[in-house]
Amino acid sequence: MPKGQPEVVPNDGLTTRQRRNRPILAVHTGPMKGKSTAAFGMALRAWNQGWSIGVFQFVKSAKWRVGEEAAFRALGESGQGGPVEWHKMGEGWSWSRKQGSEEDHAENAREGWAEIKRRLADERHDFYVLDEFTYPLHWGWLDVDDVVTTLRERPGRQHVVITGRNAPAALLDAADLVAEMTKVKHPMDAGQKGQRGIEW
DSSP: OGGGOOSOOOOSSOOHHHHHTSOOEEEEESSSSOHHHHHHHHHHHHHHTTOOEEEEESSSOTTOOOHHHHHHHHHHTSSSSOOEEEEEOTTOTTTOOOSSOHHHHHHHHHHHHHHHHHHHHHTOOSEEEEETTHHHHHTTSSOHHHHHHHHHTOOSSOEEEEEOSSOOHHHHHHOSEEEEOOOSOOGGGGTOOOOTTTTO
16 A cells, blocks of 8 residues: 555445545454554554543453553543543453363353443444454354454444454454564563563
8 A cells, every 4th residue: 555545446336435434343463462552552543533442351361450551541531532441351361360260261251242242232432452352262262253243243433453363264354454463583582571661
């Protein structure tokens, strides 16, 4: 897309304005870091437009205080931009498996998805971040066909960005924007663990 111009304009009967304002389903996948960071960058732009933001984290521990959460909570309370809600689904059942069985974690994921479906049907938010949402899909805890159908048929002008590794093919096919984060080099290759201000 040189200079922001599409190479091909489809003959779909839509005006440039109508095409520009269509809701986007984005998926950030791949083995490298940066998927969530890119999604939160999109959410910042949405916040700046005054849009309602709903963040739903499906994997990170409920006890882990991440910088993005603190920033978005402060932005949501600032009286500027759009309102922000931040939700952690379950007890952080991927990186902190201390409580509950796998079925408990799967049920938490199903309850989280049910809540998102309700919000999509009600057009509660303008922009959704479903962070690490590919994992319950990959693990078989959620029905991929149900997710894809719900997202394809969501009403209104609701944008959705999904992050996580191993995104299923059906989700990639349904998405309007797919980015794959691939590793060229990472500090862990030299034995360095994650660090404050970079990973959290």
